[in-house]
Amino acid sequence: MRRLCMAEKESFPSGSSSPDRSSGADAAGTSAPLAAAPLAAAPLAAPAPAPAAPGGSALSIRGLRKVFGSKVAVDGVDLEVPSGSFYGLVGPNGAGKTTTLSMATGLLRPDAGTALVHGVDVWQQPLEAKRLIGILADGVRLFDRLTGEQLVSYSGMLSGMSRETVTERAADLLRLLDLTEASSTLVVDYSAGMTKKIALACALIHAPRLLVLDEPFESVDPVSAANIRDLLHGYVDSGGTVIVSSHAMDLVQRMCDHVAIIAAGRVLAAGTIDEVRDGAELEDRFVDLVGGRHHAEGPAWLRLS
Numbered sequence: 677m678r679r680l681c682m683a684e685k686e687s688f689p690s691g692s693s694s695p696d697r698s699s700g701a702d703a704a705g706t707s708a709p710l711a712a713a714p715l716a717a718a719p720l721a722a723p724a725p726a727p728a729a730p731g732g733s734a735l736s737i738r739g740l741r742k743v744f745g746s747k748v749a750v751d752g753v754d755l756e757v758p759s760g761s762f763y764g765l766v767g768p769n770g771a772g773k774t775t776t777l778s779m780a781t782g783l784l785r786p787d788a789g790t791a792l793v794h795g796v797d798v799w800q801q802p803l804e805a806k807r808l809i810g811i812l813a814d815g816v817r818l819f820d821r822l823t824g825e826q827l828v829s830y831s832g833m834l835s836g837m838s839r840e841t842v843t844e845r846a847a848d849l850l851r852l853l854d855l856t857e858a859s860s861t862l863v864v865d866y867s868a869g870m871t872k873k874i875a876l877a878c879a880l881i882h883a884p885r886l887l888v889l890d891e892p893f894e895s896v897d898p899v900s901a902a903n904i905r906d907l908l909h910g911y912v913d914s915g916g917t918v919i920v921s922s923h924a925m926d927l928v929q930r931m932c933d934h935v936a937i938i939a940a941g942r943v944l945a946a947g948t949i950d951e952v953r954d955g956a957e958l959e960d961r962f963v964d965l966v967g968g969r970h971h972a973e974g975p976a977w978l979r980l981s
């Protein structure tokens with residue numbers, strides 16, 4: 677969230693770039709560390725080769741922990757995200773989803789624990805790890821005085837791709853995300869949904885092995901959301917891995933093959949969708965596990981008759 681911007685500035689190791697520094701490393705507001713990591717040009721739907729992944733995990737998290745003052749935001753999270761999976765991360769507001777994903781992708785330094793992306797330690801080998809990751813972070817600022825096309829193109833060029841490849845991919849992404857008409861508009865003038873989509877394009881342009889998307893469908897219209905789902909399914913079918921945090925349980929149940937339910941900084945359940953929902957609807961299982969339903973009609977003053 678907005679707070680993340682501050683945390684990021686403090687959390688980057690010396691020698692690596694904070695996502696919102698003016699180095700230009702983070703045209704997407706999300707992928708600054710990629711700037712110093714030249715990437716081989718690759719077709720959009722064919723993620724770049726990755727080091728061998730022990731156990732076939734795209735992301736392996738062990739004992740991640742983060743404390744803000746007296747608030748334990750993430751309290752020893754373990755997660756195993758299989759390579760080639762479409763993984764949903766769900767939890768109530770303030771559960772620690774954004775904090776967990778930020779630590780797992782190198783945006784926020786953990787107090788404890790490790791995160792391996794395809795076997796590469798995100799905090800020990802940050803540049804190598806970040807080549808493998810595309811991030812749509814929630815609430816991180818973009819370079820919004822660029823046009824949509826410039827923002828996506830610079831994200832690609834900062835990843836080391838040739839201008840020709842970047843131009844081709846940027847045009848593909850703008851078209852797929854229904855942003856071609858708005859390609860010359862400054863991002864600051866975009867709607868919330870358009871901003872989300874352009875940030876997604878920035879996360880995709882270097883064809884990462886792992887896509888981490890925090891609330892990618894928030895504010896996005898239904899047609900664009902359907903197009904994005906198709907795009908992501910095609911990416912997963914080609915060998916990529918998607919982790920998506922969302923509050924839309926029905927969407928996660930339909931779209932993902934794995935899910936983890938997180939609350940108060942801990943994982944309450946994780947596995948395939950069928951394992952976690954255990955014969956019930958995912959939403960009902962979520963409410964059962966997380967609790968907090970009030971079953972009240974609200975205060976008397978709010979009842980109009």
Ligand SMILES: Nc1ncnc2c1ncn2[C@@H]1O[C@H](COP(=O)(O)OP(=O)(O)OP(=O)(O)O)[C@@H](O)[C@H]1O
Pocket residue numbers: 677679680682683744747748749767768769770771772773774775776
């Ligand atoms: N930089 C920060 N400083 C202080 N507290 C923070 C910071 N970032 C997160 N928190 C706290 O950590 C907890 C987890 O926040 P986080 O944003 O990870 O939750 P979330 O599951 O993503 O929530 P939501 O679904 O509402 O987006 C919350 O209590 C939040 O207030």
